[in-house]
Amino acid sequence: MSTTLPPRAVPEPGRAPESVAELIPHLEETWKQPPGLWAWLRSVDHKSIGIRTMVTALIFFLLGGLEAATMRAQLARPENTVLGPDAYNQFFTMHGTTMMFLFAVPVMQGLGLYLVPLMVGTRNVSFPRLNAYGYWVYLIGGAFLYVMFLLNTGPDTGWFSYVPLAGPEYAPGKRVDVWAQTITFTEISSLVTATALIVTVFKNRAPGMTLNRIPLFVWAMLVQSFMVLFAMPWVATASQLLAMDRLVGTHFFNQAEGGDPILWQHLFWFFGHPEVYIIAVPGLGIVSSIVATSTRRPVFGYPAMVLSLVATGFLAFGLWVHHMFATGLPQLGESFFSAASMMIAIPTGVQIFCWIATIWAGRPRFTVPFLWVLGFVVVFIIGGFSGVMVASVALDQQVHDTYFVVAHLHYVLLGGAVFPLFGAFYHWFPKMTGRMLSDRLGRWQFWLFLLGVNLTFFPMHQLGLDGMPRRVYTYLPEAGWGRLNLLATVGAVTIAVSVVLLLINVIRSLRTGAPAGENPWGGETLEWATTSAPRPYNFPLIPVVNARSPLWEETGPLRGVAGLRTDVCDVLVTTLLDAEPDNRHRHPPPTIWPLVAALATGVTFITLIFTPWGAVIGFPLLFLGFFGWAWPHGRDHREQLSIEAERPVEAGP
Amino acid sequence: MTEMRIVGNVGNLPTTTFGHRSMAWWGTVGFIVIEGTTLFICAVCYLYIKQNFPTWPPEHILRPSLIAPAVQATLMLVSNVPMVIVDRAARRLDVATVRAGMMIMCLFVVVMCFLRVLEFQALNVRWDSSAYGSVAWATVVAHATLLVVETAETFVLTALVYSPRLEQRDVSAVSDNALYWYFMTGAWIPLAALVFLSPYLM
Numbered sequence: 001m002s003t004t005l006p007p008r009a010v011p012e013p014g015r016a017p018e019s020v021a022e023l024i025p026h027l028e029e030t031w032k033q034p035p036g037l038w039a040w041l042r043s044v045d046h047k048s049i050g051i052r053t054m055v056t057a058l059i060f061f062l063l064g065g066l067e068a069a070t071m072r073a074q075l076a077r078p079e080n081t082v083l084g085p086d087a088y089n090q091f092f093t094m095h096g097t098t099m100m101f102l103f104a105v106p107v108m109q110g111l112g113l114y115l116v117p118l119m120v121g122t123r124n125v126s127f128p129r130l131n132a133y134g135y136w137v138y139l140i141g142g143a144f145l146y147v148m149f150l151l152n153t154g155p156d157t158g159w160f161s162y163v164p165l166a167g168p169e170y171a172p173g174k175r176v177d178v179w180a181q182t183i184t185f186t187e188i189s190s191l192v193t194a195t196a197l198i199v200t201v202f203k204n205r206a207p208g209m210t211l212n213r214i215p216l217f218v219w220a221m222l223v224q225s226f227m228v229l230f231a232m233p234w235v236a237t238a239s240q241l242l243a244m245d246r247l248v249g250t251h252f253f254n255q256a257e258g259g260d261p262i263l264w265q266h267l268f269w270f271f272g273h274p275e276v277y278i279i280a281v282p283g284l285g286i287v288s289s290i291v292a293t294s295t296r297r298p299v300f301g302y303p304a305m306v307l308s309l310v311a312t313g314f315l316a317f318g319l320w321v322h323h324m325f326a327t328g329l330p331q332l333g334e335s336f337f338s339a340a341s342m343m344i345a346i347p348t349g350v351q352i353f354c355w356i357a358t359i360w361a362g363r364p365r366f367t368v369p370f371l372w373v374l375g376f377v378v379v380f381i382i383g384g385f386s387g388v389m390v391a392s393v394a395l396d397q398q399v400h401d402t403y404f405v406v407a408h409l410h411y412v413l414l415g416g417a418v419f420p421l422f423g424a425f426y427h428w429f430p431k432m433t434g435r436m437l438s439d440r441l442g443r444w445q446f447w448l449f450l451l452g453v454n455l456t457f458f459p460m461h462q463l464g465l466d467g468m469p470r471r472v473y474t475y476l477p478e479a480g481w482g483r484l485n486l487l488a489t490v491g492a493v494t495i496a497v498s499v500v501l502l503l504i505n506v507i508r509s510l511r512t513g514a515p516a517g518e519n520p521w522g523g524e525t526l527e528w529a530t531t532s533a534p535r536p537y538n539f540p541l542i543p544v545v546n547a548r549s550p551l552w553e554e555t556g557p558l559r560g561v562a563g564l565r566t567d568v569c570d571v572l573v574t575t576l577l578d579a580e581p582d583n584r585h586r587h588p589p590p591t592i593w594p595l596v597a598a599l600a601t602g603v604t605f606i607t608l609i610f611t612p613w614g615a616v617i618g619f620p621l622l623f624l625g626f627f628g629w630a631w632p633h634g635r636d637h638r639e640q641l642s643i644e645a646e647r648p649v650e651a652g653p
Numbered sequence: 654m655t656e657m658r659i660v661g662n663v664g665n666l667p668t669t670t671f672g673h674r675s676m677a678w679w680g681t682v683g684f685i686v687i688e689g690t691t692l693f694i695c696a697v698c699y700l701y702i703k704q705n706f707p708t709w710p711p712e713h714i715l716r717p718s719l720i721a722p723a724v725q726a727t728l729m730l731v732s733n734v735p736m737v738i739v740d741r742a743a744r745r746l747d748v749a750t751v752r753a754g755m756m757i758m759c760l761f762v763v764v765m766c767f768l769r770v771l772e773f774q775a776l777n778v779r780w781d782s783s784a785y786g787s788v789a790w791a792t793v794v795a796h797a798t799l800l801v802v803e804t805a806e807t808f809v810l811t812a813l814v815y816s817p818r819l820e821q822r823d824v825s826a827v828s829d830n831a832l833y834w835y836f837m838t839g840a841w842i843p844l845a846a847l848v849f850l851s852p853y854l855m
Contacts (some may be wrong), residue, residue, distance in 0.1 A: 019659050126676050195683035203676050207661075229683065233690040241698070242793065250780050250787035252698065258705045258784035263698065516769045541657045557656040563664030572663055573676060581663045583670045623805055632810060632818045643668050 008215050016564050020540045026566035031123070031536035037061035044128035044537055046117050049135050051432060053110030055424075056135075057103050060142055064098035065499060067091045072456075072492040075485050078477040086472035089156035094149055096159025097179060098277065101186040102142045104417055105228075108282040111424060112221040114432065116197055118527035118534060119207025119215045121543040127192075129629065131595045136598030141185020144606060148178045155179035158471065159271065161242065163253040163264045168246045173594050177246055177609045180239040184605055187236035193234075194225035201225075204571060205579040206526065207561060208545040214308075215525045215548075216292075216299060216383050220285025223313040224278055225578045230317070231274035234562050238267035248612065262327055269320035277316035280416035281309060282352055287373050287422040291355050293427070293523045294370035296361025298549050301354040302425040308354075315344045325393050327401045332592045334393045341391035343383060347397035352377065367521070368442035372423030375450050376415055385409030386461065406466025410457045422449070422502070429506075434532040435513030441505040448498035455491025459484040524549035529558050542572045570640040589635050597625035612618035632637075669821040669826050671744050681829045682845045688799055692840050695792040696847055702784045709855045711785050714778050721771035722849040728768065729838035732761045740831035742826050748814065751827055755811040758834075762804045769797050775849070792848050799837045806830055 017023055032244060033045055043049065048445050071091050083091060117125050156177045157166040166176045201214070201222045213220075242264070244250040253256035253264050259414040288299050299305055321329065321337040355377070364370060386408040390396045399405060422445075430436050468481050475481050519528040528551055530539055541560025547553035561581065564570040569587035574580055604618025632640065663749060672678055703709050710716055739754030780790035810830055813823045 016658065020659065034786065059771055085665055126678055132682070191687050195680060198683060199679040202679060227684050230690055237691055237694045237795075244780075244787070244791070246779065250791070251784040252702070252787050252791070258702060258711065259787070260702060260705055260784070263701050266701070267694070267698075280826060455694075492783055539657070541659060541665070543657070544660055558657045560657045561661040561663050562659045563662035563666075565664075572666075572668075573674070576673070581661075581666060582674055583667045584663065585676055586668065611661075612731040619801075627809060632813070632816075632823070634822055637818060638821070640820045640822060648729075 005269055017640035020560075020562075023540055023562070023566055027540060028535070029539040030567055031569060033536050039590065041595055042592050044124070044132045044588060044590055044594070046113050046125040046128065046131065047534065047536070049125075049128075049131050050110050050112075050114030053106055053113060053138070056139055056142065058104040060098050062499070063146065064095050064103055064467045065496065067095040067098065069097065069492055069496055071491040072121065074473060075475075076489040077486065078301050078475050078479070078482050083473060083474045086156065089471075090149065090152075090154040092153045092471055093158055093179070094145075095604060096144065097155065097182065099413075100143070100159055100279075101183065102138075104279040104489070105186070105190055105275070105414065106138055107421060108199070108221075108224065108279060108417070109190065111286075111421075112197055112224070112282060115428065115527060116200055116218055116221050117204070118431075118530070118538055119210060119218050119525050120204060120543065121324050121526045121539060122199060122200065122204035123538045123542075123570070126204055127196045128400055128587055129591060130192050131653055133594035133598050134189040134196070136595050137185050137192075137601055140598060141182050141189070142600040144185070144602070145178060145182040145359070148174075152180055155182075159564075160268055161239075162268075163242065163245075163261045163566055164298045165253070166242060167253055174609060177243055180243040180246075181605050181609055183235055183239040185602075187232045187239075188601070190228050191236075194228035197221055197225045198229070198641055201648060202576050205574050206543045206545050207572070207574055207579055207581050208343070209579045211577055212302070213545060213548045215286035215526075216288035216305055216309075217282075219309050220281050220288070224585075225307045226276050226279045227274050227281070227313050227316060231271045231278060234267050234430035235271035235275075238264060238271070240639050241267075243609075247609070262324070264279070265327060266320070269323040270317070273320040273323060274316040276412065276416075277312055279413060281312060283376070283417045283420035284309065284312075284348075286372045286420040286427075287355065287376055288351075289502035289523075289525070290369045290373050290420075290423050290427050291358050293521045293548075294367055295359050295372070296522065297358060297362040298552070299354060299522065300351075300357040300361065302548065304350055307353050308350045311347040312344065313437055315340065317346065319344060320514075325396045338393050342388055345388055348384065352381070362432075367426075368437070368439055369423040369427040369521075371443065371446045372419050372426065375446060376419035376423065379411055379415030379419055379450070379453060381415075382458075383408060383413075383415045387412060399464050401458040401469055401472060402464035403468045407457045407460035407464060410453075410460075412468045414457075419449075422446075425502075427521065428527075429509070430516030431527055431534070433510060433513075434516050435509045436520060437505050437509045437513065438517050445498050445501040445505065448501065450495055452491045452494030452496075452498055457491070457493055459473055459487045459491075463488075482510075514611045524552045534649050565643060568643055570643070584643075586639060589639065591629075591636065593625065593629035595620070597629055669825055671825055675825055675829070677822075677826060677829050678832065680831050685833065689836065689840060692792075692795055692799075692844060694735050695788070696796045696844065699751045699792055699847055702788045703855065704786060709785070710778065710852045712783070712785055714785065717777055717789075717849045718775040718840055719849060721768055721775045722845050725765065725768040725772060726842055726845050728761065728765060729841050732765075733835060735761070736831050736834045738830050743828040743831070746821070748819070748824065752811075752825060755807065755814055755827065756835070757814075758807050759811050762800075762807045765800060766804055769793070769800055772849075782783045790850050792844055796841055796844055799840075803830075803834060803837050803847055806833070 033048060066481055070083060074080050074088060111112055113125055149544055153174050155178055157171055157176055161176060164170055201218055241252045245252055251259040253259045253261050255261060288305065291301050291520060318340040319337060321333060322341045325334055347356055390399060390408060426437055426442055463484050466481060516532045526543055541562055544559040544561055564572060564584060571585050571587055572581055573583045573585050575582050600621035603621055607614030607617055678780065735754055735757050739751055742750035742754060778786035778789060780786050787830050810827055813819060
């Protein structure tokens with residue numbers, strides 16, 4: 001670590017720089033991201049953390065996909081022997097847990113971490129160390145789950161871990177405890193990331209970016225982050241209660257001692273239903289970005305779009321009981337939640353009509369990202385239709401726990417999240433790497449994926465109506481489900497080929513892809529106003545905006561404010577509503593302490609599975625980790641004293 | 654890189670702020686929301702599980718003792734008076750008052766931890782005796798984690814304000830810590846009423 005301060009601030013506080021070029025060498029020095037493993041472990045840059053979160057999530061996506069492919073191989077014909085019942089239970093549990101907790105939420109948050117600071121015109125996420133800590137906790141949790149899976153201790157009671165099946169009586173051993181602690185890891189990670197994103201949007205927006213000028217993707221991430229804040233504690237608490245029932249003999253879910261298995265379902269689905277929208281809402285934001293860029297006009301009905309996102313966020317919390325229609329609820333409750341479930345189609349419908357109006361009035365270019373948007377509309381709407389169907393209690397009772405529901409949830413999640421995500425991938429990959437992905441391979445990938453998804457999941461509607469239950473490892477030939485299952489397996493292979501094409505496309509592009517330039521698609525928002533890939537400081541000046549689509553509506557060079565220190569990682573803090581410059585905040589330099597704290601967290605939670613002494617070992621470790629983080633020392637301390645020496649503090653009210 | 658032109662200078666803006674102007678304050682609010690939700694969930698579980706019992710507490714189980722919880726609740730309420738003084742002193746950058754105040758807060762938090770141990774005893778039930786015991790313990794444990802975090806934070810901040818390494822932002826952190834303190838002590842009152850008083854009322 002350097003023992004001397006970088007060169008003095010340029011310009012001196014209070015003096016305007018003579019040119020932007022004067023600032024750049026100093027910004028490069030102060031914000032540099034050195035190569036090497038040690039620097040990588042210490043990085044607190046939002047782009048680095050965002051990309052590694054997305055890459056890690058995509059690796060988990062591949063693993064979850066392999067699990068799915070293995071299950072499809074098993075189900076391709078009756079009485080198959082690829083997987084036995086025990087392995088099959090672990091596979092579907094791992095698939096669901098991986099896709100929901102280790103892929104879908106983290107990948108969307110990773111994308112948000114990368115893009116939100118760029119779109120709002122700042123230099124980093126609001127709490128860079130906390131953000132790095134969130135990533136490490138997520139990585140430790142995911143790695144822990146897979147290590148235990150390889151040791152034949154993978155969870156086997158479904159991604160929802162219903163009690164009493166997951167309770168101490170019917171699930172001895174450590175499998176369910178592994179699931180419960182994995183949940184704790186991923187929820188901590190999601191919660192700290194959501195907090196960092198909310199504060200970034202609230203306090204770090206470029207001057208002039210009032211609430212009604214925030215890009216729709218940023219609105220989507222804001223709504224998603226609030227949903228995370230209010231939804232994730234439910235599953236985190238529930239999984240701890242389950243762990244306590246299993247490890248220290250409590251009775252939360254034990255009917256014999258006054259506990260209640262249905263309580264688990266309430267707690268789980270109060271998280272679990274918003275979870276669907278936590279995954280899908282960023283997808284809606286992605287679609288808005290791609291639609292605007294591809295049609296070369298701002299999305300029609302901005303206020304309606306924003307209100308729809310917010311309404312979706314609220315309504316998502318009123319639907320959880322529709323997962324529990326088969327538990328014998330009072331009829332009034334069923335009616336209420338049935339109506340609420342149908343009501344959420346309204347804000348989604350509003351957004352879809354706004355996109356159609358935008359496309360109608362614009363000049364659409366059928367680029368690869370735009371194809372993914374069109375695929376999203378088709379697949380998501382099919383999922384929405386079957387959703388409105390199962391919102392009806394009478395129909396739900398018939399198809400509950402059948403493949404009809406498997407079809408519905410995959411249409412919704414693949415349509416609502418994976419199609420937009422792949423679109424986002426093609427849309428922003430050039431910004432992240434400076435290189436374009438192959439258009440031809442992209443089109444092949446899209447059509448194969450669209451075909452594969454429909455081949456895999458459409459027959460499952462029929463299988464469900466024919467009575468095929470979920471989560472069975474095999475079936476008899478007399479059931480007559482063989483042909484449709486084989487078709488679904490062919491579809492799964494098609495999806496796998498499509499994903500391989502994406503990997504080939506990425507590798508080829510990184511080696512020989514065409515240079516992207518700053519704004520290859522002609523985008524409207526601020527991330528397109530900087531280099532591809534962006535420099536570590538994002539923008540040489542903090543941009544000033546006075547329009548919703550600054551790159552389209554403002555003429556002349558992009559405007560910016562100077563005056564932030566260039567010898568420390570200085571960022572601008574603005575007011576919540578009007579984004580007026582308010583104060584300056586120095587971000588910390590790279591540090592190893594988030595990783596240390598995450599390792600302490602990992603040791604604590606993993607040890608707790610095996611012995612209550614984990615608390616005795618873990619809490620001192622946690623304290624040391626966070627103490628090292630918080631105690632002023634090193635470059636961080638010197639920089640802070642330097643910046644505080646500038647002028648007397650402005651004491652608050 | 655896209656050409657940019659300079660239209661303003663923000664170099665004279667302050668670098669240490671308090672309350673909603675400070676990013677750390679917003680981070681504290683975020684954690685209050687998360688932990689507040691967790692405590693709310695405990696209360697929901699408590700009321701949900703209560704429905705399964707014809708009597709509350711269940712038969713043959715003593716009702717909770719009230720002395721330790723009453724002292725704790727009173728102490729938590731009273732502790733906000735010195736904390737408000739510390740908060741205001743921090744906002745004036747009156748480090749001398751902050752130092753003295755934080756020492757007093759250390760005393761408060763140590764006594765609160767001691768009382769928390771007595772509160773567990775005052776439940777008069779084991780966590781593994783029935784779902785009643787489980788949920789009563791879980792609610793108190795959930796709040797105890799906040800108390801442990803606050804204890805660690807109070808001690809570290811006290812060490813900081815006495816340290817030659819003190820930075821202005823640490824004084825702002827004292828103010829943010831005050832916000833967390835108001836939340837921690839305020840949230841305990843309804844929870845304590847639920848766990849310790851409701852068995853007498855329901």
